[in-house]
Amino acid sequence: MKPTGVLFFPAFDWAISPTHPEREERLLYTRDQLFEEGIMDMDEISEYHPRLASFKEVSRTHFCVPSVDTRVTQAHLVSAGSALVMADAFMKGEVKNAFAIIRPPGHHAMTVSHGNRGFCDINNEAVMVEYLRQTYGVRRIAIVDTDVHHGDGTQEIFWHDPDVLFISFHQDGRTLYPGSGFDDELGGPLAFGTTINIPLAPRTTDTGIHYVLDNLVLPLLDEFKPEVVINSAGQDNHYSDPLSNMSFTAQGYAALTTRLKPDIAVLEGGYSVETALPYINMGIIMALAGIDYSNLREPDYDPARFKETADNMRYLRALVDQQLAVFRQREEVVEKNRRKGEEFASIKRSVFYDTDYLREEQREELRICPRCAGFRRITSAATQRTGQRYTVFCVSLPRACCESCAEEARDSYEEMKDRPAFDYVYLQDRILDEFRTFDTKAEVESLL
Amino acid sequence: MLIGIDVGGTYTDGVLFSDGAVVHSVKSPTDETDLKATLLLVLDELLAHGIRDEVHRVVLGTTLITNLLATGQGERTALLLMPGSGLPYGSYRICPETYFLKGGIDFRGREIDPPDKKEIELVLREVDRAGILRVAVAGKFSHRNDSHEKFVRERIGELYPAMEVCLSNEVSGRLNFPRRAVTCYYTAMTMREWNRFADGIEAAIRDRIPSCEVHILKADGGTTTLEGSRKRPCETVFSGPAASTMGAMALSRETLNSVVVDMGGTTSDICLLIDGRPLNASKGATIEGRLTHVSSFAVHSIALGGDSSLRMEDGSLRVGPLRLGPAVCFGGDTPTVTDAFNVLMDLNLGDIKASRTKIEALAAEAGQSVEALCLAVADRVTSTLKDAIRRMFTEWEDEPAYKVWEVVNKRKFVLHRVIGIGAAAPAIIPLLSRELGVDYFLHPYSPVANALGAAVSRPTLAMEVHVDTQKRTYSGAPGGFSGPVKERDYQVHDAVKLARMLLAELSRQRRLSVYSEDAQVYLEEQFNMIRGMGLAGKLFDVGIQITPGFIEEFKGVDL
């Protein structure tokens, strides 16, 4: 039997600020628990060494404004790089599954990155998805986000990608950051139904989440048939988490992991550093490795403490049925959208970066292509934390796109290079695996 | 005058060292059934060549504990575990007589579940009925709070005073409960046999050289007094590779990145020196396939040495792993790796004609020229060693990292030199170093480097301290130290000071005070505990150690 790969990168020398929830102390007790248990010594576990993600690997997913090296710290690169180490271990067959216990987290980071949103600058799972595609030719991937917060960054990044099934359950956006992830957020016109949200009522318990898992998440995965299943393993659904109001337990997380069977789990949030994280991280590793976790519990664990309400169960049953139906009619809806004959679908959005306290104004256009899932053009402007204001133009060309889209996308980039309105023009050419940045002031192009 | 004796599996080496020179050296076959007799035989021969009254230090490296554990001759020992919550109890298959007790401590050293007096008594009754007189007690996080382990010891003291007890927090202060439990178990298991041996050795040496200090070499390349070893016999395992590495350092005295290759008869041990300092096994010594908290050099052993036999099997050449006696040039029957090198490089070792005759016969059987056959042997030997060395580099480079700077400044092993130790080294090392593209170092004393290394090594000792200013407590281990700390303005340098003080105290207890001033900090961590929006306290982890090195009077070897 192959071992479970574990990469533990607690970034003991990095924090957003000394008293911030995302600080050095966050994985300290997890370290103590894991190492005292001696779990890394077990035959079932294989421990890995982290590495830095390259600027190019980041650029396959993000437009970092103005550039990767100025936008992202080394801590972020190590965190993302660690996810890539786990991806390699899994794809090369060295491990049966893998868990990157890393910080800083990433699931609130979107395609364009002007700063830190929800403690995230770059999206570790999304960087890993593009790496899996580029390096191993993987196409269909599912990401199940079990963090208490909506994985809005991951959702936005794969919103138009029909080959990535993104499923997020989280505490209802009316009661928790980032205020999104409602049941009607279902993906872009050409990728409808491959984004599925499950907003949960505060105080939902293990019972409720397991119901959703068994009756919605697992059937969706069954039908979508992804080549790789990724778990954005946030741990803030725990009853003791200071940032949320849910009632999930370490046992609940472990049982979820056993049933979900993710290929690669990547740690996201979780801020109950002492009373939850050591136990949940231990539980997830044990579940992945197939080790009996019945003897694992929080010091104050009491299985009888939380009971799911009948009201909530009714709500969950209805939601599950509705989302299953949506998913099953996704191809029809996409066809209908194509037949509308629009050349571009466009939306405007305003993105607030809560950590860095800045606002980005964005306009996004998707080519409604009759042959493929289209390419994207994004205009974005924000005054960054440094006081510097950037207006940029980004062209994103997916790997799975048709020749005419590729040509048109590359033309857009060339055309925009002459526009003085933009400080930088970017081309994310995933087919050629080339990432261009044109500095319009200096008239210099750089290539990754 | 100094004496170093290294008892190896096949041979026991001894040197008498004085004023930068080896006055006399002895090589004698090891009698595994009577190590004491072997030691004394070598000791007496050395003493016959020195001035008895001037010998003031004897250091012994012995395989006694390694043998006891390997042959299952340790004393029957019960292991009492208090794992609390976490891994299933079934994962602690450490020994046949394992008993589980209630009681739980968390990572902060707080009690989660109290021990159960009744349950302890029931278990002890069972242990007693089974006729077991040795008990090892290990609790999860006991190094952060030893009250449960102590509670069990007290109960044993009251109910079965004849039972001898060993507590895990007194053996190690590091995280990793299974390794601590294993170390504690092996310690309890070998203590009586070791003490019997120590009594005998001590009496015999006292008898011959009354005022001499007697030290034992440990796996980490340091020594401890014979007295100090009595509570921690486990530390004396694997002193052989430690002796050869210390010997290599003593002879070369350089601050380069080197690989030490100790070419023995049947096996070769490989160690790395990084900037001249020996690399430690990050996981501790592996004893009988189990990881322990016994600190040890990182050693890679391969089943290949100068005496590895050469023979044709099914039309192809076999190199080792068997040893069928010494090399032909030294009177053996079967041609060996040493014979092939003797012929290939005209080394003139022993009777080179004898080597040639047997190698020629083998070449004829293989249908090859003598040169081609010897080259094939050399190639096999160097490539096996080279692979093992490369693997060690990679393992060191790929150690897990927990800080950003460790990843950003990823370490890279650049080899400068190969240091050859052991009888077969002069034959093989030059070729290996050419293969690796680096220089090599051989010394006329290379064949006795092990015993020399033992003779001049100084004591080592380590202490780990954990300070929790929210709980206002500290714990220090090994040794089971704990006490209160003043919370106000406690800083990391206070924790370092505390660690230094405890190390000095431990040195004093073990009569090793001379070198505690030289102790170096190898671990220094501090974390702010933020609860709500404010600072609730700080956590400090400090590790301090007297690193392996040489006694003050050793100033190098004269040529």
Ligand SMILES: [Zn+2]
């Ligand atoms: Zn979260």
Ligand SMILES: [Zn+2]
């Ligand atoms: Zn197209």
